[in-house]
Amino acid sequence: MCDRILEKLAILADAAKYDVSCSSSGSDRKNNNQGLGNGHKSGICHAYTADGRCVSLLKILLTNHCIYNCAYCVSRSSNDIKRAAFTVQEVVDLTIQFYRRNYIEGLFLSSGIFRDPDYTMERLVRIAKKLRTEHRFNGYIHLKAIPGASESLLREAGLYADRLSINVEMPTEQSLQLLAPEKKRTDMLHPMKYLSNEITQYQHDKKIFKKTPLFAPAGQSTQMVIGATPENDMQILFMSHYFYQKMQLKRVYYSGYIPISYDNRLPAIGTPVPMIREHRLYQADWLMRFYGFGVEEIVNPDYPLLDMDIDPKLSWALRNLHLFPVDINKADLSLLLRVPGIGVSSAQKIVAARRFHTLHYEHLKKIGISFSTARYFITTKADGFRERDLTPMQIKQQLLTIQRSKYRPNFSPQLQLF
Numbered sequence: 496m497c498d499r500i501l502e503k504l505a506i507l508a509d510a511a512k513y514d515v516s517c518s519s520s521g522s523d524r525k526n527n528n529q530g531l532g533n534g535h536k537s538g539i540c541h542a543y544t545a546d547g548r549c550v551s552l553l554k555i556l557l558t559n560h561c562i563y564n565c566a567y568c569v570s571r572s573s574n575d576i577k578r579a580a581f582t583v584q585e586v587v588d589l590t591i592q593f594y595r596r597n598y599i600e601g602l603f604l605s606s607g608i609f610r611d612p613d614y615t616m617e618r619l620v621r622i623a624k625k626l627r628t629e630h631r632f633n634g635y636i637h638l639k640a641i642p643g644a645s646e647s648l649l650r651e652a653g654l655y656a657d658r659l660s661i662n663v664e665m666p667t668e669q670s671l672q673l674l675a676p677e678k679k680r681t682d683m684l685h686p687m688k689y690l691s692n693e694i695t696q697y698q699h700d701k702k703i704f705k706k707t708p709l710f711a712p713a714g715q716s717t718q719m720v721i722g723a724t725p726e727n728d729m730q731i732l733f734m735s736h737y738f739y740q741k742m743q744l745k746r747v748y749y750s751g752y753i754p755i756s757y758d759n760r761l762p763a764i765g766t767p768v769p770m771i772r773e774h775r776l777y778q779a780d781w782l783m784r785f786y787g788f789g790v791e792e793i794v795n796p797d798y799p800l801l802d803m804d805i806d807p808k809l810s811w812a813l814r815n816l817h818l819f820p821v822d823i824n825k826a827d828l829s830l831l832l833r834v835p836g837i838g839v840s841s842a843q844k845i846v847a848a849r850r851f852h853t854l855h856y857e858h859l860k861k862i863g864i865s866f867s868t869a870r871y872f873i874t875t876k877a878d879g880f881r882e883r884d885l886t887p888m889q890i891k892q893q894l895l896t897i898q899r900s901k902y903r904p905n906f907s908p909q910l911q912l913f
């Protein structure tokens with residue numbers, strides 16, 4: 496590989512690390528023995544950077560040149576950094592070469608904005624099209640759609656990419672106006688709505704016509720920067736709820752703001768990245784998508800902030816102790832899912848196992864629930880034992896003590912990719 500390409504790779508892979516939306520879940524593109532690669536449900540090899548972010552092995556920007564000057568972005572036009580841009584063919588060649596060497600299982604491609612949204616989007620689409628049609632590349636492709644790009648380009652992108660995403664960037668319009676005054680919220684929301692309609696149409700057609708061409712089979716996602724502006728968790732999660740309900744988004748990603756700018760509109764350089772908050776938001780998001788929680792159960796005007804000490808499900812249970820303990824041999828699945836320490840697969844195993852015999856605490860441990868947490872919230876008539884008469888604060892303190900002692904001896908730094 497020539498030095499110039501290597502240099503571009505170093506610049507544009509580094510610039511791409513701020514984009515966290517890189518999960519490939521949801522795509523199941525099959526190789527029919529006529530092409531290269533597969534897009535499995537877990538299609539991209541995931542790795543974790545030192546700060547805990549998930550990255551794919553070929554995760555790059557087409558360019559870090561940008562006509563805009565969003566205050567929170569390292570690629571903003573006023574930032575004095577090394578700039579680079581790949582050509583369409585260079586990205587195609589890199590993807591194919593890396594794939595053949597087994598370095599990657601897919602491509603995550605984002606970009607700064609060269610001249611205008613369509614000019615940039617057209618290049619992103621050409622890359623995906625070349626990969627699919629000229630190289631018969633079946634691996635996973637995630638394209639970042641450019642806000643403001645035309646519907647015809649979005650439509651074409653959907654024919655070649657597994658997932659499309661448009662970053663909403665800020666949780667509210669006011670914050671976007673403050674930090675990225677050149678950008679319009681509608682330039683993000685309109686394409687999202689357009690894609691949502693197209694994806695719904697595709698899913699409908701697919702049921703009727705077997706040969707319906709794929710259209711963004713892994714759906715669309717977005718990303719919000721957290722902690723750069725003063726929105727509380729309630730505002731953020733209600734916005735996510737809106738995206739899930741109205742735009743049928745597959746994922747909302749939360750990216751804790753990394754202070755990179757000397758700008759009095761933003762937290763000062765040196766302010767810690769809000770990693771715990773980001774983690775709690777993901778847990779809350781998980782509750783909405785997989786555990787049947789309504790957003791207002793997790794955050795509401797009485798509890799606008801997530802508890803940073805404990806996960807949101809435990810926090811909810813401690814606020815609703817009157818609903819517990821639940822009888823593990825009788826409670827329906829939706830109630831089991833609300834027990835702290837019981838995950839989705841454990842709850843399903845409990846429901847399946849109790850068809851054949853009465854469950855005791857020993858069975859639950861074998862099923863794999865976190866018994867040290869769940870024991871405060873469950874009972875079985877067979878055992879007759881449960882923790883009684885503890886206040887929410889006492890339960891919280893006891894659990895925090897157990898968790899701290901449990902993890903301290905095992906603590907080791909995460910493996911680093913770079």
Ligand code: SF4
Binds near residue numbers: 561564565572607608
């Ligand atoms: S438009 Fe995108 S790449 Fe350009 S400065 Fe804003 S966030 Fe960064």
